[in-house]
Amino acid sequence: MRHLHRGKGLIILILGTVLGLLMTTYGPISVRFLEGLIPMDVCPLPYGKKLWNGTDGFLDLWYLDAYLLPFLMSAEQYFMVGLPVTYYVFTDYPEKIPSLKLGRGRTLEVIKVAKENRWQDVSMMRMKTITDAIDGHIHHQCEYVFCFDVDQIFSGRFGSEALGDSVALLHSFYYHRPKMFYTYDRNPKSEAYMDKGDFYYHAAVFGGRWQExxxxxxxxxxxxxxxxxxxxxxxxxxxxxxxxxxxxxxPTKVLSPEYCWAMFIGHRNDIHVHRLLWAKKQYNTLRN
Structure with missing residues:
Protein backbone atom coordinates (compact mmCIF):
# COMPACT_ATOMS: atom_id res chain seq x y z
CA MET A 1 0.00 0.00 0.00
CA ARG A 2 1.06 3.55 -0.69
CA HIS A 3 0.50 6.41 1.71
CA LEU A 4 -0.38 9.99 0.93
CA HIS A 5 2.06 12.60 2.11
CA ARG A 6 0.79 14.01 5.36
CA GLY A 7 1.47 17.55 4.19
CA LYS A 8 -1.15 17.44 1.46
CA GLY A 9 -4.54 15.86 0.97
CA LEU A 10 -6.39 14.38 -1.94
CA ILE A 11 -8.65 16.68 -3.90
CA ILE A 12 -11.16 15.19 -6.27
CA LEU A 13 -12.70 17.77 -8.56
CA ILE A 14 -15.81 16.36 -10.16
CA LEU A 15 -16.90 18.40 -13.11
CA GLY A 16 -19.66 17.54 -15.48
CA THR A 17 -21.82 19.22 -18.00
CA VAL A 18 -22.94 21.33 -15.14
CA LEU A 19 -21.01 20.63 -12.01
CA GLY A 20 -18.57 18.41 -10.23
CA LEU A 21 -17.26 17.29 -6.89
CA LEU A 22 -14.10 18.21 -4.97
CA MET A 23 -12.55 16.10 -2.23
CA THR A 24 -9.38 15.89 -0.14
CA THR A 25 -8.25 13.17 2.20
CA TYR A 26 -5.28 11.66 4.02
CA GLY A 27 -4.56 7.99 4.43
CA PRO A 28 -3.42 4.81 2.68
CA ILE A 29 -4.41 3.99 -0.88
CA SER A 30 -5.42 0.52 -2.00
CA VAL A 31 -6.02 -0.72 -5.53
CA ARG A 32 -9.02 -2.55 -6.95
CA PHE A 33 -10.59 -2.65 -10.40
CA LEU A 34 -13.39 -5.23 -10.30
CA GLU A 35 -15.30 -6.31 -7.21
CA GLY A 36 -15.14 -9.89 -8.43
CA LEU A 37 -11.36 -9.84 -8.63
CA ILE A 38 -10.45 -8.22 -5.32
CA PRO A 39 -13.15 -8.37 -2.61
CA MET A 40 -14.12 -5.19 -0.83
CA ASP A 41 -12.88 -6.43 2.54
CA VAL A 42 -9.28 -6.23 1.38
CA CYS A 43 -9.76 -2.61 0.35
CA PRO A 44 -11.01 -0.86 3.49
CA LEU A 45 -11.81 2.82 3.41
CA PRO A 46 -8.65 4.57 4.55
CA TYR A 47 -8.56 6.35 7.85
CA GLY A 48 -8.63 10.01 6.97
CA LYS A 49 -8.14 13.35 8.64
CA LYS A 50 -9.80 15.43 6.01
CA LEU A 51 -11.91 15.09 2.90
CA TRP A 52 -13.29 17.85 0.75
CA ASN A 53 -15.89 17.37 -1.90
CA GLY A 54 -16.81 20.25 -4.16
CA THR A 55 -18.53 20.93 -7.43
CA ASP A 56 -17.47 22.91 -10.42
CA GLY A 57 -19.02 23.63 -13.79
CA PHE A 58 -22.02 25.50 -15.11
CA LEU A 59 -25.58 24.95 -13.99
CA ASP A 60 -28.82 26.14 -15.49
CA LEU A 61 -32.11 25.83 -13.67
CA TRP A 62 -33.05 22.60 -15.40
CA TYR A 63 -29.85 20.91 -14.38
CA LEU A 64 -30.31 22.12 -10.83
CA ASP A 65 -33.80 20.65 -10.75
CA ALA A 66 -32.96 17.43 -12.56
CA TYR A 67 -29.59 16.34 -11.24
CA LEU A 68 -28.01 18.32 -8.45
CA LEU A 69 -30.03 17.16 -5.47
CA PRO A 70 -30.00 13.42 -6.35
CA PHE A 71 -26.29 13.67 -7.05
CA LEU A 72 -25.51 15.24 -3.70
CA MET A 73 -27.84 12.93 -1.77
CA SER A 74 -26.27 9.82 -3.30
CA ALA A 75 -22.76 11.19 -2.68
CA GLU A 76 -23.68 11.64 0.96
CA GLN A 77 -24.73 8.01 1.12
CA TYR A 78 -21.88 6.35 -0.79
CA PHE A 79 -18.98 8.69 -1.43
CA MET A 80 -16.15 8.50 1.10
CA VAL A 81 -18.59 7.81 3.90
CA GLY A 82 -17.32 8.73 7.35
CA LEU A 83 -14.92 11.42 6.18
CA PRO A 84 -15.40 15.22 6.28
CA VAL A 85 -16.56 16.61 2.94
CA THR A 86 -17.09 20.10 1.51
CA TYR A 87 -19.13 20.41 -1.68
CA TYR A 88 -18.27 23.36 -3.90
CA VAL A 89 -20.97 24.28 -6.40
CA PHE A 90 -20.06 26.67 -9.20
CA THR A 91 -23.21 27.96 -10.84
CA ASP A 92 -24.77 30.91 -12.65
CA TYR A 93 -27.86 30.52 -10.40
CA PRO A 94 -26.46 30.44 -6.85
CA GLU A 95 -29.82 31.46 -5.38
CA LYS A 96 -31.40 28.28 -6.82
CA ILE A 97 -29.15 25.76 -5.09
CA PRO A 98 -31.44 23.38 -3.16
CA SER A 99 -30.99 22.96 0.56
CA LEU A 100 -29.72 19.62 1.79
CA LYS A 101 -29.02 18.38 5.28
CA LEU A 102 -25.46 17.10 5.14
CA GLY A 103 -23.76 14.59 7.37
CA ARG A 104 -21.44 15.48 10.19
CA GLY A 105 -18.28 17.11 8.92
CA ARG A 106 -19.77 17.86 5.48
CA THR A 107 -20.50 21.33 4.16
CA LEU A 108 -21.56 22.99 0.90
CA GLU A 109 -20.26 26.21 -0.64
CA VAL A 110 -21.63 27.98 -3.72
CA ILE A 111 -19.59 30.12 -6.13
CA LYS A 112 -21.16 32.08 -8.99
CA VAL A 113 -19.73 31.73 -12.51
CA ALA A 114 -20.52 33.08 -15.98
CA LYS A 115 -23.05 31.33 -18.22
CA GLU A 116 -22.24 29.61 -21.54
CA ASN A 117 -24.71 29.80 -24.42
CA ARG A 118 -24.48 26.17 -25.68
CA TRP A 119 -24.36 22.93 -23.72
CA GLN A 120 -21.49 21.83 -25.95
CA ASP A 121 -19.45 24.81 -24.77
CA VAL A 122 -20.42 24.12 -21.17
CA SER A 123 -19.02 20.62 -21.60
CA MET A 124 -15.85 21.67 -23.40
CA MET A 125 -15.01 24.78 -21.36
CA ARG A 126 -14.99 22.76 -18.16
CA MET A 127 -11.46 21.75 -19.15
CA LYS A 128 -10.36 25.36 -18.70
CA THR A 129 -12.35 25.63 -15.48
CA ILE A 130 -10.52 22.64 -14.02
CA THR A 131 -7.15 23.96 -15.15
CA ASP A 132 -7.81 27.39 -13.65
CA ALA A 133 -9.04 25.85 -10.39
CA ILE A 134 -5.92 23.73 -10.07
CA ASP A 135 -3.65 26.67 -10.87
CA GLY A 136 -5.52 28.98 -8.53
CA HIS A 137 -5.50 27.07 -5.27
CA ILE A 138 -5.99 23.32 -5.60
CA HIS A 139 -2.33 22.54 -6.22
CA HIS A 140 -1.49 24.08 -2.85
CA GLN A 141 -3.99 21.86 -1.05
CA CYS A 142 -4.00 18.45 -2.66
CA GLU A 143 -2.22 15.54 -4.22
CA TYR A 144 -5.09 14.16 -6.28
CA VAL A 145 -7.92 15.50 -8.42
CA PHE A 146 -10.89 13.51 -9.74
CA CYS A 147 -13.63 14.71 -12.07
CA PHE A 148 -17.19 13.37 -12.29
CA ASP A 149 -20.21 14.39 -14.37
CA VAL A 150 -23.16 15.54 -12.30
CA ASP A 151 -25.85 13.69 -14.23
CA GLN A 152 -25.03 10.50 -12.36
CA ILE A 153 -26.08 8.87 -9.12
CA PHE A 154 -23.82 7.03 -6.69
CA SER A 155 -25.23 3.57 -6.06
CA GLY A 156 -22.41 1.79 -4.25
CA ARG A 157 -19.29 2.46 -2.23
CA PHE A 158 -16.84 4.64 -4.17
CA GLY A 159 -13.59 4.61 -2.24
CA SER A 160 -9.86 5.16 -2.28
CA GLU A 161 -9.20 2.03 -4.34
CA ALA A 162 -9.90 4.18 -7.39
CA LEU A 163 -6.93 6.48 -6.82
CA GLY A 164 -3.81 6.54 -8.97
CA ASP A 165 -1.36 8.86 -10.69
CA SER A 166 -3.49 9.07 -13.85
CA VAL A 167 -6.90 7.41 -13.75
CA ALA A 168 -9.28 6.77 -16.63
CA LEU A 169 -12.61 4.95 -16.90
CA LEU A 170 -13.65 2.42 -19.53
CA HIS A 171 -16.85 3.63 -21.16
CA SER A 172 -19.58 1.14 -20.25
CA PHE A 173 -21.29 1.37 -23.64
CA TYR A 174 -18.15 0.20 -25.45
CA TYR A 175 -17.10 -2.38 -22.87
CA HIS A 176 -16.15 -5.66 -24.65
CA ARG A 177 -17.19 -4.21 -28.01
CA PRO A 178 -14.85 -4.44 -31.03
CA LYS A 179 -12.67 -1.38 -31.60
CA MET A 180 -14.34 -0.79 -34.95
CA PHE A 181 -17.33 0.56 -32.98
CA TYR A 182 -15.33 3.06 -30.91
CA THR A 183 -16.49 6.58 -31.74
CA TYR A 184 -13.14 8.34 -31.87
CA ASP A 185 -13.09 11.60 -33.80
CA ARG A 186 -12.28 10.67 -37.39
CA ASN A 187 -11.99 14.19 -38.80
CA PRO A 188 -8.32 14.86 -39.69
CA LYS A 189 -8.98 18.59 -39.31
CA SER A 190 -9.69 18.21 -35.59
CA GLU A 191 -7.04 18.16 -32.88
CA ALA A 192 -8.96 15.20 -31.42
CA TYR A 193 -8.50 13.10 -34.58
CA MET A 194 -7.61 9.44 -33.99
CA ASP A 195 -7.14 6.74 -36.61
CA LYS A 196 -6.59 4.09 -33.94
CA GLY A 197 -6.65 3.61 -30.17
CA ASP A 198 -6.58 1.01 -27.41
CA PHE A 199 -9.67 1.75 -25.27
CA TYR A 200 -12.60 4.13 -25.35
CA TYR A 201 -12.67 6.22 -22.20
CA HIS A 202 -15.64 7.96 -20.60
CA ALA A 203 -15.16 11.63 -19.74
CA ALA A 204 -17.70 11.25 -16.92
CA VAL A 205 -14.91 10.06 -14.58
CA PHE A 206 -11.20 10.83 -14.77
CA GLY A 207 -8.54 11.93 -12.36
CA GLY A 208 -5.21 11.34 -10.68
CA ARG A 209 -2.49 13.45 -9.13
CA TRP A 210 -3.21 17.11 -9.68
CA GLN A 211 -0.22 17.56 -11.98
CA GLU A 212 -1.48 14.79 -14.28
CA PRO A 251 -3.19 6.31 -17.76
CA THR A 252 -1.56 4.45 -14.89
CA LYS A 253 -4.89 3.03 -13.74
CA VAL A 254 -7.97 2.11 -15.75
CA LEU A 255 -11.24 1.66 -13.87
CA SER A 256 -13.83 -0.89 -14.92
CA PRO A 257 -17.29 0.32 -16.00
CA GLU A 258 -18.66 -0.60 -12.57
CA TYR A 259 -17.49 2.89 -11.62
CA CYS A 260 -19.97 4.41 -14.08
CA TRP A 261 -22.56 1.97 -15.41
CA ALA A 262 -25.61 2.46 -17.63
CA MET A 263 -28.48 0.18 -16.65
CA PHE A 264 -29.92 0.07 -20.18
CA ILE A 265 -26.86 -1.92 -21.25
CA GLY A 266 -28.10 -4.91 -19.27
CA HIS A 267 -26.28 -7.65 -17.38
CA ARG A 268 -22.57 -8.37 -17.73
CA ASN A 269 -21.04 -11.41 -16.01
CA ASP A 270 -17.92 -9.55 -14.88
CA ILE A 271 -19.71 -6.46 -13.52
CA HIS A 272 -20.79 -7.49 -10.03
CA VAL A 273 -21.61 -4.10 -8.53
CA HIS A 274 -22.60 -0.65 -9.78
CA ARG A 275 -20.87 2.15 -7.93
CA LEU A 276 -22.09 5.02 -10.08
CA LEU A 277 -25.04 4.98 -12.47
CA TRP A 278 -25.92 7.22 -15.37
CA ALA A 279 -28.94 9.27 -14.39
CA LYS A 280 -31.93 9.20 -16.71
CA LYS A 281 -31.15 11.72 -19.42
CA GLN A 282 -33.56 14.55 -20.15
CA TYR A 283 -31.84 15.92 -23.22
CA ASN A 284 -34.95 17.32 -24.91
CA THR A 285 -35.63 19.45 -21.87
CA LEU A 286 -32.11 20.23 -20.75
CA ARG A 287 -30.56 21.11 -24.09
CA ASN A 288 -33.36 23.19 -25.56
Missing part, protein backbone atom coordinates in the same frame (compact mmCIF):
# COMPACT_ATOMS: atom_id res chain seq x y z
CA UNK A 213 -5.04 16.09 -14.29
CA UNK A 214 -3.85 19.60 -15.08
CA UNK A 215 -1.75 18.29 -17.96
CA UNK A 216 -4.82 16.52 -19.35
CA UNK A 217 -7.28 19.38 -18.97
CA UNK A 218 -4.86 21.99 -20.31
CA UNK A 219 -4.06 19.84 -23.36
CA UNK A 220 -7.76 19.21 -24.01
CA UNK A 221 -8.56 22.91 -23.65
CA UNK A 222 -5.80 23.93 -26.04
CA UNK A 223 -7.02 21.37 -28.57
CA UNK A 224 -10.58 22.64 -28.25
CA UNK A 225 -9.47 26.23 -28.81
CA UNK A 226 -7.41 25.31 -31.87
CA UNK A 227 -10.46 23.53 -33.24
CA UNK A 228 -12.55 26.64 -32.65
CA UNK A 229 -10.00 28.75 -34.51
CA UNK A 230 -10.27 26.32 -37.43
CA UNK A 231 -14.08 26.19 -37.17
CA UNK A 232 -14.01 22.51 -36.24
CA UNK A 233 -15.81 20.74 -33.40
CA UNK A 234 -14.83 17.25 -32.26
CA UNK A 235 -17.47 14.54 -32.51
CA UNK A 236 -17.92 14.06 -28.77
CA UNK A 237 -16.51 17.43 -27.74
CA UNK A 238 -14.27 17.27 -24.65
CA UNK A 239 -14.56 13.46 -24.50
CA UNK A 240 -12.99 13.18 -27.95
CA UNK A 241 -10.07 15.33 -26.84
CA UNK A 242 -9.75 13.32 -23.62
CA UNK A 243 -9.52 10.07 -25.58
CA UNK A 244 -6.85 11.56 -27.83
CA UNK A 245 -4.81 12.68 -24.82
CA UNK A 246 -5.08 9.30 -23.07
CA UNK A 247 -4.04 7.53 -26.26
CA UNK A 248 -0.86 9.61 -26.34
CA UNK A 249 -0.34 9.64 -22.55
CA UNK A 250 -1.36 6.29 -21.11
Missing amino acids: VRNLTEACYQGIMRDKENEVEALWHDESHLNKYLWLHK
Whole structure:
Protein backbone atom coordinates (compact mmCIF):
# COMPACT_ATOMS: atom_id res chain seq x y z
CA MET A 1 0.00 0.00 0.00
CA ARG A 2 1.06 3.55 -0.69
CA HIS A 3 0.50 6.41 1.71
CA LEU A 4 -0.38 9.99 0.93
CA HIS A 5 2.06 12.60 2.11
CA ARG A 6 0.79 14.01 5.36
CA GLY A 7 1.47 17.55 4.19
CA LYS A 8 -1.15 17.44 1.46
CA GLY A 9 -4.54 15.86 0.97
CA LEU A 10 -6.39 14.38 -1.94
CA ILE A 11 -8.65 16.68 -3.90
CA ILE A 12 -11.16 15.19 -6.27
CA LEU A 13 -12.70 17.77 -8.56
CA ILE A 14 -15.81 16.36 -10.16
CA LEU A 15 -16.90 18.40 -13.11
CA GLY A 16 -19.66 17.54 -15.48
CA THR A 17 -21.82 19.22 -18.00
CA VAL A 18 -22.94 21.33 -15.14
CA LEU A 19 -21.01 20.63 -12.01
CA GLY A 20 -18.57 18.41 -10.23
CA LEU A 21 -17.26 17.29 -6.89
CA LEU A 22 -14.10 18.21 -4.97
CA MET A 23 -12.55 16.10 -2.23
CA THR A 24 -9.38 15.89 -0.14
CA THR A 25 -8.25 13.17 2.20
CA TYR A 26 -5.28 11.66 4.02
CA GLY A 27 -4.56 7.99 4.43
CA PRO A 28 -3.42 4.81 2.68
CA ILE A 29 -4.41 3.99 -0.88
CA SER A 30 -5.42 0.52 -2.00
CA VAL A 31 -6.02 -0.72 -5.53
CA ARG A 32 -9.02 -2.55 -6.95
CA PHE A 33 -10.59 -2.65 -10.40
CA LEU A 34 -13.39 -5.23 -10.30
CA GLU A 35 -15.30 -6.31 -7.21
CA GLY A 36 -15.14 -9.89 -8.43
CA LEU A 37 -11.36 -9.84 -8.63
CA ILE A 38 -10.45 -8.22 -5.32
CA PRO A 39 -13.15 -8.37 -2.61
CA MET A 40 -14.12 -5.19 -0.83
CA ASP A 41 -12.88 -6.43 2.54
CA VAL A 42 -9.28 -6.23 1.38
CA CYS A 43 -9.76 -2.61 0.35
CA PRO A 44 -11.01 -0.86 3.49
CA LEU A 45 -11.81 2.82 3.41
CA PRO A 46 -8.65 4.57 4.55
CA TYR A 47 -8.56 6.35 7.85
CA GLY A 48 -8.63 10.01 6.97
CA LYS A 49 -8.14 13.35 8.64
CA LYS A 50 -9.80 15.43 6.01
CA LEU A 51 -11.91 15.09 2.90
CA TRP A 52 -13.29 17.85 0.75
CA ASN A 53 -15.89 17.37 -1.90
CA GLY A 54 -16.81 20.25 -4.16
CA THR A 55 -18.53 20.93 -7.43
CA ASP A 56 -17.47 22.91 -10.42
CA GLY A 57 -19.02 23.63 -13.79
CA PHE A 58 -22.02 25.50 -15.11
CA LEU A 59 -25.58 24.95 -13.99
CA ASP A 60 -28.82 26.14 -15.49
CA LEU A 61 -32.11 25.83 -13.67
CA TRP A 62 -33.05 22.60 -15.40
CA TYR A 63 -29.85 20.91 -14.38
CA LEU A 64 -30.31 22.12 -10.83
CA ASP A 65 -33.80 20.65 -10.75
CA ALA A 66 -32.96 17.43 -12.56
CA TYR A 67 -29.59 16.34 -11.24
CA LEU A 68 -28.01 18.32 -8.45
CA LEU A 69 -30.03 17.16 -5.47
CA PRO A 70 -30.00 13.42 -6.35
CA PHE A 71 -26.29 13.67 -7.05
CA LEU A 72 -25.51 15.24 -3.70
CA MET A 73 -27.84 12.93 -1.77
CA SER A 74 -26.27 9.82 -3.30
CA ALA A 75 -22.76 11.19 -2.68
CA GLU A 76 -23.68 11.64 0.96
CA GLN A 77 -24.73 8.01 1.12
CA TYR A 78 -21.88 6.35 -0.79
CA PHE A 79 -18.98 8.69 -1.43
CA MET A 80 -16.15 8.50 1.10
CA VAL A 81 -18.59 7.81 3.90
CA GLY A 82 -17.32 8.73 7.35
CA LEU A 83 -14.92 11.42 6.18
CA PRO A 84 -15.40 15.22 6.28
CA VAL A 85 -16.56 16.61 2.94
CA THR A 86 -17.09 20.10 1.51
CA TYR A 87 -19.13 20.41 -1.68
CA TYR A 88 -18.27 23.36 -3.90
CA VAL A 89 -20.97 24.28 -6.40
CA PHE A 90 -20.06 26.67 -9.20
CA THR A 91 -23.21 27.96 -10.84
CA ASP A 92 -24.77 30.91 -12.65
CA TYR A 93 -27.86 30.52 -10.40
CA PRO A 94 -26.46 30.44 -6.85
CA GLU A 95 -29.82 31.46 -5.38
CA LYS A 96 -31.40 28.28 -6.82
CA ILE A 97 -29.15 25.76 -5.09
CA PRO A 98 -31.44 23.38 -3.16
CA SER A 99 -30.99 22.96 0.56
CA LEU A 100 -29.72 19.62 1.79
CA LYS A 101 -29.02 18.38 5.28
CA LEU A 102 -25.46 17.10 5.14
CA GLY A 103 -23.76 14.59 7.37
CA ARG A 104 -21.44 15.48 10.19
CA GLY A 105 -18.28 17.11 8.92
CA ARG A 106 -19.77 17.86 5.48
CA THR A 107 -20.50 21.33 4.16
CA LEU A 108 -21.56 22.99 0.90
CA GLU A 109 -20.26 26.21 -0.64
CA VAL A 110 -21.63 27.98 -3.72
CA ILE A 111 -19.59 30.12 -6.13
CA LYS A 112 -21.16 32.08 -8.99
CA VAL A 113 -19.73 31.73 -12.51
CA ALA A 114 -20.52 33.08 -15.98
CA LYS A 115 -23.05 31.33 -18.22
CA GLU A 116 -22.24 29.61 -21.54
CA ASN A 117 -24.71 29.80 -24.42
CA ARG A 118 -24.48 26.17 -25.68
CA TRP A 119 -24.36 22.93 -23.72
CA GLN A 120 -21.49 21.83 -25.95
CA ASP A 121 -19.45 24.81 -24.77
CA VAL A 122 -20.42 24.12 -21.17
CA SER A 123 -19.02 20.62 -21.60
CA MET A 124 -15.85 21.67 -23.40
CA MET A 125 -15.01 24.78 -21.36
CA ARG A 126 -14.99 22.76 -18.16
CA MET A 127 -11.46 21.75 -19.15
CA LYS A 128 -10.36 25.36 -18.70
CA THR A 129 -12.35 25.63 -15.48
CA ILE A 130 -10.52 22.64 -14.02
CA THR A 131 -7.15 23.96 -15.15
CA ASP A 132 -7.81 27.39 -13.65
CA ALA A 133 -9.04 25.85 -10.39
CA ILE A 134 -5.92 23.73 -10.07
CA ASP A 135 -3.65 26.67 -10.87
CA GLY A 136 -5.52 28.98 -8.53
CA HIS A 137 -5.50 27.07 -5.27
CA ILE A 138 -5.99 23.32 -5.60
CA HIS A 139 -2.33 22.54 -6.22
CA HIS A 140 -1.49 24.08 -2.85
CA GLN A 141 -3.99 21.86 -1.05
CA CYS A 142 -4.00 18.45 -2.66
CA GLU A 143 -2.22 15.54 -4.22
CA TYR A 144 -5.09 14.16 -6.28
CA VAL A 145 -7.92 15.50 -8.42
CA PHE A 146 -10.89 13.51 -9.74
CA CYS A 147 -13.63 14.71 -12.07
CA PHE A 148 -17.19 13.37 -12.29
CA ASP A 149 -20.21 14.39 -14.37
CA VAL A 150 -23.16 15.54 -12.30
CA ASP A 151 -25.85 13.69 -14.23
CA GLN A 152 -25.03 10.50 -12.36
CA ILE A 153 -26.08 8.87 -9.12
CA PHE A 154 -23.82 7.03 -6.69
CA SER A 155 -25.23 3.57 -6.06
CA GLY A 156 -22.41 1.79 -4.25
CA ARG A 157 -19.29 2.46 -2.23
CA PHE A 158 -16.84 4.64 -4.17
CA GLY A 159 -13.59 4.61 -2.24
CA SER A 160 -9.86 5.16 -2.28
CA GLU A 161 -9.20 2.03 -4.34
CA ALA A 162 -9.90 4.18 -7.39
CA LEU A 163 -6.93 6.48 -6.82
CA GLY A 164 -3.81 6.54 -8.97
CA ASP A 165 -1.36 8.86 -10.69
CA SER A 166 -3.49 9.07 -13.85
CA VAL A 167 -6.90 7.41 -13.75
CA ALA A 168 -9.28 6.77 -16.63
CA LEU A 169 -12.61 4.95 -16.90
CA LEU A 170 -13.65 2.42 -19.53
CA HIS A 171 -16.85 3.63 -21.16
CA SER A 172 -19.58 1.14 -20.25
CA PHE A 173 -21.29 1.37 -23.64
CA TYR A 174 -18.15 0.20 -25.45
CA TYR A 175 -17.10 -2.38 -22.87
CA HIS A 176 -16.15 -5.66 -24.65
CA ARG A 177 -17.19 -4.21 -28.01
CA PRO A 178 -14.85 -4.44 -31.03
CA LYS A 179 -12.67 -1.38 -31.60
CA MET A 180 -14.34 -0.79 -34.95
CA PHE A 181 -17.33 0.56 -32.98
CA TYR A 182 -15.33 3.06 -30.91
CA THR A 183 -16.49 6.58 -31.74
CA TYR A 184 -13.14 8.34 -31.87
CA ASP A 185 -13.09 11.60 -33.80
CA ARG A 186 -12.28 10.67 -37.39
CA ASN A 187 -11.99 14.19 -38.80
CA PRO A 188 -8.32 14.86 -39.69
CA LYS A 189 -8.98 18.59 -39.31
CA SER A 190 -9.69 18.21 -35.59
CA GLU A 191 -7.04 18.16 -32.88
CA ALA A 192 -8.96 15.20 -31.42
CA TYR A 193 -8.50 13.10 -34.58
CA MET A 194 -7.61 9.44 -33.99
CA ASP A 195 -7.14 6.74 -36.61
CA LYS A 196 -6.59 4.09 -33.94
CA GLY A 197 -6.65 3.61 -30.17
CA ASP A 198 -6.58 1.01 -27.41
CA PHE A 199 -9.67 1.75 -25.27
CA TYR A 200 -12.60 4.13 -25.35
CA TYR A 201 -12.67 6.22 -22.20
CA HIS A 202 -15.64 7.96 -20.60
CA ALA A 203 -15.16 11.63 -19.74
CA ALA A 204 -17.70 11.25 -16.92
CA VAL A 205 -14.91 10.06 -14.58
CA PHE A 206 -11.20 10.83 -14.77
CA GLY A 207 -8.54 11.93 -12.36
CA GLY A 208 -5.21 11.34 -10.68
CA ARG A 209 -2.49 13.45 -9.13
CA TRP A 210 -3.21 17.11 -9.68
CA GLN A 211 -0.22 17.56 -11.98
CA GLU A 212 -1.48 14.79 -14.28
CA VAL A 213 -5.04 16.09 -14.29
CA ARG A 214 -3.85 19.60 -15.08
CA ASN A 215 -1.75 18.29 -17.96
CA LEU A 216 -4.82 16.52 -19.35
CA THR A 217 -7.28 19.38 -18.97
CA GLU A 218 -4.86 21.99 -20.31
CA ALA A 219 -4.06 19.84 -23.36
CA CYS A 220 -7.76 19.21 -24.01
CA TYR A 221 -8.56 22.91 -23.65
CA GLN A 222 -5.80 23.93 -26.04
CA GLY A 223 -7.02 21.37 -28.57
CA ILE A 224 -10.58 22.64 -28.25
CA MET A 225 -9.47 26.23 -28.81
CA ARG A 226 -7.41 25.31 -31.87
CA ASP A 227 -10.46 23.53 -33.24
CA LYS A 228 -12.55 26.64 -32.65
CA GLU A 229 -10.00 28.75 -34.51
CA ASN A 230 -10.27 26.32 -37.43
CA GLU A 231 -14.08 26.19 -37.17
CA VAL A 232 -14.01 22.51 -36.24
CA GLU A 233 -15.81 20.74 -33.40
CA ALA A 234 -14.83 17.25 -32.26
CA LEU A 235 -17.47 14.54 -32.51
CA TRP A 236 -17.92 14.06 -28.77
CA HIS A 237 -16.51 17.43 -27.74
CA ASP A 238 -14.27 17.27 -24.65
CA GLU A 239 -14.56 13.46 -24.50
CA SER A 240 -12.99 13.18 -27.95
CA HIS A 241 -10.07 15.33 -26.84
CA LEU A 242 -9.75 13.32 -23.62
CA ASN A 243 -9.52 10.07 -25.58
CA LYS A 244 -6.85 11.56 -27.83
CA TYR A 245 -4.81 12.68 -24.82
CA LEU A 246 -5.08 9.30 -23.07
CA TRP A 247 -4.04 7.53 -26.26
CA LEU A 248 -0.86 9.61 -26.34
CA HIS A 249 -0.34 9.64 -22.55
CA LYS A 250 -1.36 6.29 -21.11
CA PRO A 251 -3.19 6.31 -17.76
CA THR A 252 -1.56 4.45 -14.89
CA LYS A 253 -4.89 3.03 -13.74
CA VAL A 254 -7.97 2.11 -15.75
CA LEU A 255 -11.24 1.66 -13.87
CA SER A 256 -13.83 -0.89 -14.92
CA PRO A 257 -17.29 0.32 -16.00
CA GLU A 258 -18.66 -0.60 -12.57
CA TYR A 259 -17.49 2.89 -11.62
CA CYS A 260 -19.97 4.41 -14.08
CA TRP A 261 -22.56 1.97 -15.41
CA ALA A 262 -25.61 2.46 -17.63
CA MET A 263 -28.48 0.18 -16.65
CA PHE A 264 -29.92 0.07 -20.18
CA ILE A 265 -26.86 -1.92 -21.25
CA GLY A 266 -28.10 -4.91 -19.27
CA HIS A 267 -26.28 -7.65 -17.38
CA ARG A 268 -22.57 -8.37 -17.73
CA ASN A 269 -21.04 -11.41 -16.01
CA ASP A 270 -17.92 -9.55 -14.88
CA ILE A 271 -19.71 -6.46 -13.52
CA HIS A 272 -20.79 -7.49 -10.03
CA VAL A 273 -21.61 -4.10 -8.53
CA HIS A 274 -22.60 -0.65 -9.78
CA ARG A 275 -20.87 2.15 -7.93
CA LEU A 276 -22.09 5.02 -10.08
CA LEU A 277 -25.04 4.98 -12.47
CA TRP A 278 -25.92 7.22 -15.37
CA ALA A 279 -28.94 9.27 -14.39
CA LYS A 280 -31.93 9.20 -16.71
CA LYS A 281 -31.15 11.72 -19.42
CA GLN A 282 -33.56 14.55 -20.15
CA TYR A 283 -31.84 15.92 -23.22
CA ASN A 284 -34.95 17.32 -24.91
CA THR A 285 -35.63 19.45 -21.87
CA LEU A 286 -32.11 20.23 -20.75
CA ARG A 287 -30.56 21.11 -24.09
CA ASN A 288 -33.36 23.19 -25.56
